Amino acid sequence: MKAKLWGVRGSLPAPYTPEYLEKKVRGLLQDYGEYLKDNAEGDVDGFLNQTERHRYQGFGGHTACVEISTDSSQLVIDGGSGLRRLGEKMMLGPAGLGRGEMHILMTHFHWDHIIGLPFFIPLFVPGNDIHFYAVQEDLEERIRAVFRKPNFPVPYEALPSKIHYHQIAARQPKAVGDIVVTPYELDHPDPCWGLRIENKGRVLTYAVDTECNRLSRKEMGEDAKLYENSHVLIFDAQYSFLEAAEKVNWGHASAPVGLDLAIREGIERVYFVHHDPAASDEKIMKSAAQTAEYFNKLKETYVKKNEPLPNVEWSFAPEGITIEI
Numbered sequence: 001m002k003a004k005l006w007g008v009r010g011s012l013p014a015p016y017t018p019e020y021l022e023k024k025v026r027g028l029l030q031d032y033g034e035y036l037k038d039n040a041e042g043d044v045d046g047f048l049n050q051t052e053r054h055r056y057q058g059f060g061g062h063t064a065c066v067e068i069s070t071d072s073s074q075l076v077i078d079g080g081s082g083l084r085r086l087g088e089k090m091m092l093g094p095a096g097l098g099r100g101e102m103h104i105l106m107t108h109f110h111w112d113h114i115i116g117l118p119f120f121i122p123l124f125v126p127g128n129d130i131h132f133y134a135v136q137e138d139l140e141e142r143i144r145a146v147f148r149k150p151n152f153p154v155p156y157e158a159l160p161s162k163i164h165y166h167q168i169a170a171r172q173p174k175a176v177g178d179i180v181v182t183p184y185e186l187d188h189p190d191p192c193w194g195l196r197i198e199n200k201g202r203v204l205t206y207a208v209d210t211e212c213n214r215l216s217r218k219e220m221g222e223d224a225k226l227y228e229n230s231h232v233l234i235f236d237a238q239y240s241f242l243e244a245a246e247k248v249n250w251g252h253a254s255a256p257v258g259l260d261l262a263i264r265e266g267i268e269r270v271y272f273v274h275h276d277p278a279a280s281d282e283k284i285m286k287s288a289a290q291t292a293e294y295f296n297k298l299k300e301t302y303v304k305k306n307e308p309l310p311n312v313e314w315s316f317a318p319e320g321i322t323i324e325i
């Protein structure tokens with residue numbers, strides 16, 4: 001099973017400003033000038049290979065959309081602005097010919113998770129079958145509302161594809177092809193559902209958006225199963241640790257919280273997403289550095305206790321990566 005991250009921003013799409021891009025380009029050109037002093041032949045690949053990735057690619061500006069795929073099935077999580085580009089890719093396949101079947105599971109209906117829906121081209125192709133899933137019982141009304149005039153010029157009734165709705169039961173597994181997904185409640189207003197996504201014995205936990213107010217297994221009760229025996233965790237790290245302490249009840253977490261959770265549950269890999277729209281690439285890297293500091297201190301406590309070090313890989317995820325589960 002694979003998960004491709006089509007959008008990793010939270011709250012609002014965050015395109016780079018011309019000033020910010022210029023600053024990035026100037027910084028890179030200066031460094032390239034230095035590089036040329038020792039590498040006169042001007043090897044661009046060599047320069048980029050030794051440069052931090054976020055400096056020339058950035059973390060991206062699109063909001064929540066994840067494509068889960070196996071050899072035979074596909075499940076899209078959320079319709080943030082990243083969905084537009086996924087739609088463009090799908091148009092190259094059967095969806096572009098009006099012969100596609102698509103499955104989109106909505107965790108909740110905040111703007112950053114629905115804003116890509118009216119720009120998802122397969123919806124406008126006759127012959128496509130689009131299946132929406134959610135725990136929320138007003139799923140159909142919420143999708144219709146996205147297309148309601150005067151917010152969008154094409155009314156819902158004029159969409160030529162066939163749209164189907166499936167309300168899924170909380171904490172009950174639901175199969176979409178060979179992908180099995182079970183929703184558990186997160187700590188987020190309105191509310192939002194985290195997903196345990198399984199295929200052939202491998203488990204991905206998608207826990208975005210969540211503040212994780214309920215930290216212990218006991219506090220989480222039946223929702224603790226979201227993380228149990230999971231291999232890979234995609235987690236909400238919208239804020240730095242300090243910001244999360246200031247923004248109580250804003251519905252988002254920070255990386256150290258996800259790290260603690262992963263260590264407790266023995267999760268192998270964590271990808272932090274839902275980056276704040278106001279966070280520059282440098283600010284996200286600063287959060288990563290603070291998380292590394294936190295992780296190192298945590299490891300010291302294991303050394304002192306003479307216990308084996310926690311075995312978890314983690315990173316702040318940029319848009320566009322594909323995760324092998």
Ligand SMILES: [Zn+2]
Pocket residue numbers: 010011064110112113209274
């Ligand atoms: Zn969100």
Ligand SMILES: [Zn+2]
Pocket residue numbers: 108110188192209251
């Ligand atoms: Zn939200």
